[in-house]
Amino acid sequence: MVEKLLELCDIACAKNKDENIFSSVNFDVNEGDIIVLQGKSGCGKTTLMKCIAHLNVYEGQILFRGRSPKSYGIPNYRTQIFYVPQRPSLLPGTPRDFLTTIASFQSRKEYSKAAGGDLIYPIEVAEAWGIDEELWDRNWSNLSGGESQRIALATAVGLNTAEVLLLDEPTSALDPTSSAQVERFITDEMRSAESPLKAAIWITHSEEQGRRVGTRFLRISASGCYEEPRILEA
Numbered sequence: 001m002v003e004k005l006l007e008l009c010d011i012a013c014a015k016n017k018d019e020n021i022f023s024s025v026n027f028d029v030n031e032g033d034i035i036v037l038q039g040k041s042g043c044g045k046t047t048l049m050k051c052i053a054h055l056n057v058y059e060g061q062i063l064f065r066g067r068s069p070k071s072y073g074i075p076n077y078r079t080q081i082f083y084v085p086q087r088p089s090l091l092p093g094t095p096r097d098f099l100t101t102i103a104s105f106q107s108r109k110e111y112s113k114a115a116g117g118d119l120i121y122p123i124e125v126a127e128a129w130g131i132d133e134e135l136w137d138r139n140w141s142n143l144s145g146g147e148s149q150r151i152a153l154a155t156a157v158g159l160n161t162a163e164v165l166l167l168d169e170p171t172s173a174l175d176p177t178s179s180a181q182v183e184r185f186i187t188d189e190m191r192s193a194e195s196p197l198k199a200a201i202w203i204t205h206s207e208e209q210g211r212r213v214g215t216r217f218l219r220i221s222a223s224g225c226y227e228e229p230r231i232l233e234a
């Protein structure tokens with residue numbers, strides 16, 4: 001039986017005290033789903049991702065495996081429902097600081113494993129995507145958009161804790177070859193029995209990419225979210 005990972009029940013997010021960005025958002029994320037989230041610019045795709053990652057205030061209920069994010073402890077929840085921001089270059093410090101901080105949010109057992117060597121894997125993943133190790137010690141603000149996107153993605157997949165990736169235009173700064181490498185890596189990880197990764201929600205403005213990676217297509221607007229049979233023009 002296909003496992004239900006996330007349930008979004010009646011999610012609403014306010015823009016200000018009089019206006020919602022969206023309301024009545026209801027959908028489930030199941031094992032094997034790569035959900036392409038569509039909608040016109042400014043309709044709230046990033047905001048919805050941040051609600052799911054518990055980075056934004058929202059109304060309604062989000063459950064992960066039938067339990068609230070708070071019941072996991074929010075930092076631990078965020079290592080399992082991992083948000084990869086559109087512009088990692090806005091993060092403070094260096095990628096290595098980011099990696100160490102996120103690893104410290106894992107459970108004690110997993111963290112000691114990570115401290116014993118698993119922090120190397122994200123660096124190896126990034127290396128396969130053309131990122132030299134010395135870039136991990138540069139400030140995010142001194143990396144190119146494409147370098148910081150690849151490093152944030154390598155952290156998300158390389159720590160081996162995420163069950164659901166929330167990918168906010170993850171390849172928008174990459175050339176077609178690097179984008180294809182990233183797409184292939186993520187779809188392969190989802191198929192691998194060794195990887196914890198089971199599903200992704202993926203924002204892309206590229207219809208071609210949506211068609212290549214998507215298994216389901218959701219369109220969001222102010223009044224809610226509905227499933228499309230296929231990707232549609234923005």
Ligand SMILES: Nc1ncnc2c1ncn2[C@@H]1O[C@H](COP(=O)(O)OP(=O)(O)OP(=O)(O)O)[C@@H](O)[C@H]1O
Nearest residue numbers: 015016021039040041042043044045046047048203
């Ligand atoms: N912190 C904030 N405070 C107030 N309004 C915000 C905030 N963040 C985003 N908004 C507004 O919420 C709306 C949704 O923004 P969001 O970034 O989620 O849209 P989007 O669909 O991801 O857009 P795009 O496709 O252009 O990236 C926009 O009108 C935006 O201006």
